[in-house]
Amino acid sequence: MSDHVYKSIELTGSSTTGIEEAVERALEKASNTVHNMRWFEVVETRGHIEDGQVAHWQVTVKVGFTLDD
Amino acid sequence: MSDHVYKSIELTGSSTTGIEEAVERALEKASNTVHNMRWFEVVETRGHIEDGQVAHWQVTVKVGFTLDD
Amino acid sequence: MSDHVYKSIELTGSSTTGIEEAVERALEKASNTVHNMRWFEVVETRGHIEDGQVAHWQVTVKVGFTLDD
Amino acid sequence: MSDHVYKSIELTGSSTTGIEEAVERALEKASNTVHNMRWFEVVETRGHIEDGQVAHWQVTVKVGFTLDD
Amino acid sequence: MSDHVYKSIELTGSSTTGIEEAVERALEKASNTVHNMRWFEVVETRGHIEDGQVAHWQVTVKVGFTLDD
Amino acid sequence: MSDHVYKSIELTGSSTTGIEEAVERALEKASNTVHNMRWFEVVETRGHIEDGQVAHWQVTVKVGFTLDD
Amino acid sequence: MSDHVYKSIELTGSSTTGIEEAVERALEKASNTVHNMRWFEVVETRGHIEDGQVAHWQVTVKVGFTLDD
Amino acid sequence: MSDHVYKSIELTGSSTTGIEEAVERALEKASNTVHNMRWFEVVETRGHIEDGQVAHWQVTVKVGFTLDD
Amino acid sequence: MSDHVYKSIELTGSSTTGIEEAVERALEKASNTVHNMRWFEVVETRGHIEDGQVAHWQVTVKVGFTLDD
Amino acid sequence: MSDHVYKSIELTGSSTTGIEEAVERALEKASNTVHNMRWFEVVETRGHIEDGQVAHWQVTVKVGFTLDD
Amino acid sequence: MSDHVYKSIELTGSSTTGIEEAVERALEKASNTVHNMRWFEVVETRGHIEDGQVAHWQVTVKVGFTLDD
Amino acid sequence: MSDHVYKSIELTGSSTTGIEEAVERALEKASNTVHNMRWFEVVETRGHIEDGQVAHWQVTVKVGFTLDD
Numbered sequence: 001m002s003d004h005v006y007k008s009i010e011l012t013g014s015s016t017t018g019i020e021e022a023v024e025r026a027l028e029k030a031s032n033t034v035h036n037m038r039w040f041e042v043v044e045t046r047g048h049i050e051d052g053q054v055a056h057w058q059v060t061v062k063v064g065f066t067l068d069d
Numbered sequence: 070m071s072d073h074v075y076k077s078i079e080l081t082g083s084s085t086t087g088i089e090e091a092v093e094r095a096l097e098k099a100s101n102t103v104h105n106m107r108w109f110e111v112v113e114t115r116g117h118i119e120d121g122q123v124a125h126w127q128v129t130v131k132v133g134f135t136l137d138d
Numbered sequence: 139m140s141d142h143v144y145k146s147i148e149l150t151g152s153s154t155t156g157i158e159e160a161v162e163r164a165l166e167k168a169s170n171t172v173h174n175m176r177w178f179e180v181v182e183t184r185g186h187i188e189d190g191q192v193a194h195w196q197v198t199v200k201v202g203f204t205l206d207d
Numbered sequence: 208m209s210d211h212v213y214k215s216i217e218l219t220g221s222s223t224t225g226i227e228e229a230v231e232r233a234l235e236k237a238s239n240t241v242h243n244m245r246w247f248e249v250v251e252t253r254g255h256i257e258d259g260q261v262a263h264w265q266v267t268v269k270v271g272f273t274l275d276d
Numbered sequence: 277m278s279d280h281v282y283k284s285i286e287l288t289g290s291s292t293t294g295i296e297e298a299v300e301r302a303l304e305k306a307s308n309t310v311h312n313m314r315w316f317e318v319v320e321t322r323g324h325i326e327d328g329q330v331a332h333w334q335v336t337v338k339v340g341f342t343l344d345d
Numbered sequence: 346m347s348d349h350v351y352k353s354i355e356l357t358g359s360s361t362t363g364i365e366e367a368v369e370r371a372l373e374k375a376s377n378t379v380h381n382m383r384w385f386e387v388v389e390t391r392g393h394i395e396d397g398q399v400a401h402w403q404v405t406v407k408v409g410f411t412l413d414d
Numbered sequence: 415m416s417d418h419v420y421k422s423i424e425l426t427g428s429s430t431t432g433i434e435e436a437v438e439r440a441l442e443k444a445s446n447t448v449h450n451m452r453w454f455e456v457v458e459t460r461g462h463i464e465d466g467q468v469a470h471w472q473v474t475v476k477v478g479f480t481l482d483d
Numbered sequence: 484m485s486d487h488v489y490k491s492i493e494l495t496g497s498s499t500t501g502i503e504e505a506v507e508r509a510l511e512k513a514s515n516t517v518h519n520m521r522w523f524e525v526v527e528t529r530g531h532i533e534d535g536q537v538a539h540w541q542v543t544v545k546v547g548f549t550l551d552d
Numbered sequence: 553m554s555d556h557v558y559k560s561i562e563l564t565g566s567s568t569t570g571i572e573e574a575v576e577r578a579l580e581k582a583s584n585t586v587h588n589m590r591w592f593e594v595v596e597t598r599g600h601i602e603d604g605q606v607a608h609w610q611v612t613v614k615v616g617f618t619l620d621d
Numbered sequence: 622m623s624d625h626v627y628k629s630i631e632l633t634g635s636s637t638t639g640i641e642e643a644v645e646r647a648l649e650k651a652s653n654t655v656h657n658m659r660w661f662e663v664v665e666t667r668g669h670i671e672d673g674q675v676a677h678w679q680v681t682v683k684v685g686f687t688l689d690d
Numbered sequence: 691m692s693d694h695v696y697k698s699i700e701l702t703g704s705s706t707t708g709i710e711e712a713v714e715r716a717l718e719k720a721s722n723t724v725h726n727m728r729w730f731e732v733v734e735t736r737g738h739i740e741d742g743q744v745a746h747w748q749v750t751v752k753v754g755f756t757l758d759d
Numbered sequence: 760m761s762d763h764v765y766k767s768i769e770l771t772g773s774s775t776t777g778i779e780e781a782v783e784r785a786l787e788k789a790s791n792t793v794h795n796m797r798w799f800e801v802v803e804t805r806g807h808i809e810d811g812q813v814a815h816w817q818v819t820v821k822v823g824f825t826l827d828d
Contacts (some may be wrong), residue, residue: 003677005650006633012351012409018089020156023185024192029350029412031190040192042183044397045111047092049132052100054093054109063187064633067650072263074236075219077279081286081340087158114180116161118201121169123162123178125279125280133219136236141539142514144495150696155744167695167757194693202495205512210332212305213288225365227432230461231468238466247468249459252387254368256408259376261369261385270463271288274305294572296501299530300537307535316537318528321594323575325615328583330576330592341531357627357685362436374626374688390456392437394477397445399438399454401624417815419788420771426558426616443557443619470555478771481788486746488719489702503570506599507606514604523606525597546601549700550719564765564823581764581826617805639710641777644806652811661813663804666732668713670753671810673721675714675730684808692813730763735801736766737782739822742790 008064009034010043014056019045022059030063038064072075077133078103079112088114091128105135146202147172148181152194158182174204177201209220215271216272217250226252231264243273284340286319290332295321298335300311312342353409354379355388359401366392367404381411422478423448426455428470436473437444450480491547492517493526496522497539503526519549559584560616562595566608571597574611588618630655631664635677641665657687660676663679698754699724700733704746712749726756727754765776767823770792773815778804781818795825 013026023040031037044060082095092109100106113129151164161178169175182198220233230247237246249265289302299316307313321334358371368385376382389405427440437454445451458474496509506523514520527543565578575592583589596612634647644661658690665681703716713730721727734750772785782799783802790796 003635004680005635005647007651008631008681010353010407010635011412012353013351014348018087020192020195026350027187027190027192030352033125037187037190040185042186049096049106049109052096052106054089054096057089060351060353062631067632072221073235074221075267076237077217077219077267079338080343081284081331082201083279083281099283111301116178117164118175118279119176121165121175123158127160129282131217138217141497143497143509144543145513146493146495146543148698148752149757150698152693153697164695168697197698198698200493205494210290212290212302213336214306215286215288215336218407227468227471234463234466234468244463244466247463248463252352254385256372256382256385259372261365264365270284274287294570296537296540302535303532303535313532313535316530316532323592325579325589325592326581330572330579330588333572355629355683356688357629359624359626363432370624371626375628392454394441394451394454397441397451399434399441400433405627405629417773419773419785420585420819421789422769422771422819424560424614425619427555428555434611444559474558474560476769481770486704486758488716489750490720491700491702501570503606503609510601510604510606520604523599523601539693545700546598550701562767562821563826564767566762566764577762578764582766612765612767639777640707641813641816648808648811648813658808658811661806661808668730670717670727670730673717673727675710675717678710737799738787739799740794742786742796744779744786747779 004066006038006064007067008062010060012033012044012058012060012064014058015054019057019059022057023061024061026061027063032064033065037063039064072087073135076136077131079129079131081113081127083127083128085123085125088126088128091126092116092130095128095130096132099132103132104135106132107135108133142204144176144202145152145205146200148198148200150198151198152196154192154194157195157197161199164197164199165201168201170185170203172203175201176204177202211273211274213271214243215269216268217267219251219265219267221265223261223263226264226266227242229264232272233266233268237270241270241272244270245273246271277315279320280342282340283343284338284343286336286338288320288334288336290334292330292332295335296332298333299337302337303339306339310339310341314342315340349411351409352412353407355405355407357389357403357405359403361399361401364402364404367402368406370408371404372408374381375408379408379410382408383411384409418480420452420478421481422476423427424476426458426472426474428466428472430470433471433473436471437475440473440475441477444477448477448479451477451478453478487533487549489521489547490550491545493543493545495527495541495543498543499537499539502540502542506544509544510546513546517546517548520546521549522547522548555601556618558616560614561621562612562614564596564610564612566610568606568608571609571611573619574609575613578589579615580596586615589615590618591616599613625687627659627685629683631681631683633665633679633681636639637675637677640678640680643678644682646652647680647682648684651684655684655686658684659687660685694756696728697757698752700750700752702734702748702750703721704748706744706746709747709749711712712747713751716751717747717753720753724753724755727753729754763821763825765797766826767821769819769821771803771817771819773817775813775815778816778818781816784821785818785820786822789822793822793824796822797825798823 084090221227360366704709774780
């Protein structure tokens with residue numbers, strides 16, 4: 001892991017179920033175009049409310065991937 | 070969504086199960102008196118420990134609602 | 139609770155399932171040597187990615203315990 | 208100013224024109240129910256984008272007012 | 277303490293004597309209308325200066341109270 | 346708005362007039378290559394000084410856009 | 415710009431009109447005694463309220479200038 | 484002071500009187516097992532409220548001590 | 553108070569007694585050369601420890617004063 | 622420098638030697654695909670440890686480049 | 691790396707030469723009693739000045755190690 | 760060290776070589792007019808890039824010195 005160069009990007013995924021699924025949705029979408037994703041860090045957890053209940057969770061993650069080919 | 074004025078308040082809910090349920094408990098209680106809640110942001114996730122295990126989760130959310138009637 | 143002195147330490151647990159289990163793993167391990175743990179606060183939520191999916195969650199908690207007796 | 212007790216609340220106003228007007232909209236709305244507002248502090252400046260242009264500004268202010276009489 | 281929902285508000289009290297008295301003044305005033313206050317956290321300590329001396333201390337606290345009846 | 350995945354990027358625009366125009370310049374430039382921009386947040390407001398006056402404002406915004414097609 | 419040494423100071427200007435003018439007032443006043451000011455960064459935007467309206471804006475900037483003669 | 488290695492730990496003391504005594508209580512307790520404590524920094528000032536008054540102050544300090552023997 | 557320009561500086565005072573006296577010592581010293589000091593904000597509270605007890609408190613304040621006349 | 626629009630990205634480089642080399646490695650790699658890089662800011666300095674010694678440094682930088690052609 | 695529990699501690703090392711050596715001094719000292727150190731993060735870089743020059747650098751690192759045996 | 764009053768200022772030095780030299784350049788320049796400098800803290804590490812390489816490092820330090828004569 002020592003001699004890679006990483007780039008990190010910020011993604012927001014959403015889920016009606018909870019935090020973990022919102023993160024996985026963001027990664028799943030990003031994996032179509034970004035390869036070599038290695039780690040993530042949750043930077044914000046928000047959500048929308050409808051009728052006094054959580055309508056969906058929105059979780060923002062910083063995701064790091066290697067620039068090496 | 071453009072011409073509303075929002076007020077935000079800070080609530081803490083708790084749950085023996087997990088983060089999501091603690092947030093929903095806080096919203097459920099607040100919805101008795103606060104209407105038009107639109108979004109929340111998790112600002113702190115804490116908990117109490119008993120016998121080396123999580124006794125309950127305590128999650129603090131900032132909740133925004135419209136002041137418009 | 140008023141006249142205790144607390145010390146807090148920082149632990150990181152991991153789980154393939156989610157945030158709650160990662161915290162419980164950290165507490166379970168620490169409870170072998172640290173007694174009287176009373177509260178925790180989540181300070182960082184990260185994870186590793188393999189093949190575009192969350193391989194495991196890594197959650198860091200600050201844990202407080204009483205120094206008394 | 209020395210012996211008052213202040214309470215502060217957080218409001219978000221919006222405007223299609225700019226930051227200053229968004230703040231004034233928030234204060235104007237709040238002044239219907241909150242009296243003795245004395246100061247504000249801008250805590251967040253956001254906005255919505257439509258067709259590559261700012262559709263409206265959303266500015267969040269913390270507002271302090273006296274609890275006295 | 278586990279199954280309450282808390283709301284927290286932000287108050288600023290002042291005193292010519294010191295930090296502790298400023299906090300107590302804020303709580304004393306708030307207790308006229310807010311019941312079930314349980315904890316506070318000091319979030320800002322400021323003051324006014326006259327003739328090169330502290331004229332009064334102004335201390336802002338976040339105060340949590342139970343929403344339960 | 347619930348089931349999108351967002352990516353956010355950071356841009357800095359400048360203007361000799363003020364903060365609002367600097368933000369709009371950044372968005373206008375970005376809209377040539379980035380579509381579906383939905384929101385922004387001001388993260389830094391700086392500027393250059395010449396002859397004791399503001400020569401131009403430099404405002405950095407985080408901009409979110411949908412990854413969905 | 416590479417081999418200068420900069421000192422930075424913190425100033426607060428005010429205006430009844432808006433943020434930009436408050437910054438320019440601070441710079442104008444400082445330029446009487448500080449030369450070679452090169453950049454500024456807005457660190458706080460506050461204001462006073464009278465009768466439910468913004469009475470004046472108070473903007474604090476960190477200002478950098480070269481120590482070289 | 485130049486060639487020591489320091490370790491820092493985090494302690495919380497409490498007092499019914501005020502901030503200073505809460506810090507001294509934490510240090511007094513820790514000095515039973517930790518030697519060579521050199522400095523502290525206040526990182527959090529909280530407290531519990533009973534009947535609208537401060538029941539006790541809880542102050543958290545980071546404390547540095549030399550690892551050298 | 554609306555049309556002044558303020559400069560703020562950062563000072564650290566110390567006391568064997570407590571936080572309030574450390575702040576007053578810093579202001580007293582500064583008042584020899586700085587006039588028109590108007591407000592302060594506590595930005596750091598530290599101290600030195602000798603023999604397991606607080607030897608002296610060191611409190612850092614940001615102090616604002618008017619640049620006018 | 623006044624009328625450019627900048628985009629900033631976040632990169633992490635590593636080195637067995639030290640902080641400066643880790644930054645230069647990140648820039649060198651990025652310069653293959655990103656042109657017109659103008660400035661950087663160090664946002665995190667970490668590293669890996671093997672056998673009680675620094676195995677390699679990992680430094681994260683935010684890098685700004687002009688979007689103009 | 692996935693199923694370990696980590697504990698992190700905070701250490702400060704010093705050097706007359708520079709930041710890297712100060713970190714290595716801290717790790718070297720800690721490795722006498724702490725095993726399985728895996729990573730570090732620089733959290734503060736300070737130093738002492740004598741006769742207008744850096745007398746020594748003081749660098750604080752958070753160090754993580756596995757609790758597993 | 761207990762009964763001094765300190766003032767702290769913020770300086771930025773630069774170097775084509777690295778972080779340590781940039782700090783020393785800032786101190787060297789400041790020592791022409793500021794005496795009794797005692798400590799510094801690195802608050803920002805930036806730099807300029809030319810042709811994909813670090814052209815020079817710019818390091819900002821907060822420097823404390825005694826006001827006592």
